[in-house]
Amino acid sequence: MKLKLLTTKCWLLLVIPFSLFFSCRKFIDIAPPATQAEASKVFATDQTATAAAIGLYYQMISANLNFMSGAMTIYPGLSSDDLVNVSSNSDYDAFKNNNIPITSSTVNSKLWGNAYRNIYQANSVLEGLVASNSLSTPIKEQLEGEMLFTRALHYFYLVNLFGDVPYETATGYRENSTLPRTPAATINAQMISDLLRAKQLLRGSYSVSTNSRPNLMSVTALLARYYLFQNDWSNAGKQADEVISSGNYRLESNLTNVFLATSVETIYQLARPTNNTVEGSVFIPISGTVRPAFTITSSLLSKFEPNDNRKTNWLKSNIVSGVAHYYPYKYKVRSSTTITENSVVIRLAEIYLIRSEARAQLNDLTGSRSDLNIVRTRAGLTTTTAVTRPELVSAVLEERQLEFFAEWGHRWFDLKRTGAANTILGALKGSNWQPEDQLYPIPQAQILLNPVLTQNKGY
Secondary structure (H helix, E strand, O other), X not given: OOOOXXXXXXXXXXXXXXXXXXXXXXXXXXXXXXXXXXXXXXXXXXXXXXXXXXXXXHHHHOOOOEOOEEHHHHHHHHHOOOEEXXXXXXXXXXXXXXXXXXXXXXXXXXXXXXXXXXXXXXXXXXXXXXXXXXXXXXXXXXXXXXXXXXXXXXXXXXXXXXXXXXXXXXXXHHHHHOOOOEOHHHHHHHHHHHXXXXXXXXXXXXXXOOOOOOOHHHHHHHHHHHHHHOOOHHHHHXXXXXXXXXXXXXXXXXXXXXXXXXXXXXXXXXXXXOOOOHHHHHHOOOOOOOOOOEEEOHHHHOOOOOOOHHHHHOEEEEEEOOEEEXXXXXXXXXXXXXXXXXXXXXXXXXXHHHHHHHHHHOOOHHHHHHHHHHXXXXXXXXXXXXXXXXXXXXXXXXXXXXXXXXXXXXXXXXXHHOOOHHHHHHHHHHHHOOXXXXXXXXXXXXXXXXXXXXXXXXX
8 A cells, every 4th residue: 555655754753752652741842754764763762753653643643534534433434333424425425324334444544454553553663662772671672562552443443344464564665665465364363462572661650650551460451352353262261361350450430530630440541632532522512402413223222222321321312393302422522621531442341341251161150240330330230130151141231232332343243243243234224235344445546556455355
């Protein structure tokens, strides 16, 4: 794939200040090198090398509805039974109707192109770390661990959106521009290996107070998710248990606090330097008298049990012309100069439900019920009535839908990994649904640039 930044590395990101992400607002004045040959200067000191990594985090979250800034919530949410767009829109309709054209600019730019731009930057930092002989060992290890985590996070979503994708681990333009699609299983295995390496490099403490740079438990939590998606129940449960047993996190008793920047439940989040979340700005209507841009589906609304506090706290409705339009309200701030919310990527509730599902699959039914009930109790519900292994697995999946609706594509990916997409979405979407819709199309623009790429079936 052709990226316009391939002839010189994007060290311009170094002018982004460390403190843009955190509490301090002082700028670090670092003139960007003019050529790739001068990139070694970036990795001459701990400070400038750290700035390169922080520049990537800024790139990931700076624009609305790009790969790591809202897109993973909106587009897979529309593809599944989570969300619908209230007004007709050719872009959103394509995802809601599971009829995405191969020429979609959203798929090409916001999903595929933006993801690979971020991966390129992570690879640039990794190469700079290897080439440097002047960095302190703690900083070198920390930054390597962070970049391995970040790359693995991107490939998790790429593989689950597109299936087999090009596997880029370096910044060479010629090599990357002619890479074929690598089997998803191969990428998943390599990402697990990278995350195991990152576990050896990162510490339990966070380098910033906002949890917006990964630490040891961020890596462990992502490993648990990777193993879950491989049906590796033993390792999924083991990694989840490490996070829970660390004692570093606890479920917020008040649902209002779950998505605050200071939430004790958050394991990893992305912080915008001058704004609250993309999710809040997209979901929350400009006033209480207009229809929201997106609402949850009627099928999702009907699944909330009586007294489920998630329905009253994480949903809100505007009544327009006598019709109640329920929209996601996990993030409470649409726009404010005071930053109180960051985009939560991984939180403890997911880890409890990963362990619950793993335990059920391994026939630890008591342990599975215990973990499931921890999440249910926080939601204000009674203990689960599920007893048998199949009942518990089904109950965990239902709980995941209610806990993670409109959140980072969880429902879309769950429907696919469990083989339920055809049954559930076929019944809901009728002729709009085809089994091939479980994968998004490879952008035609990328196939034209790289002829060795092949298209997904059905497009």
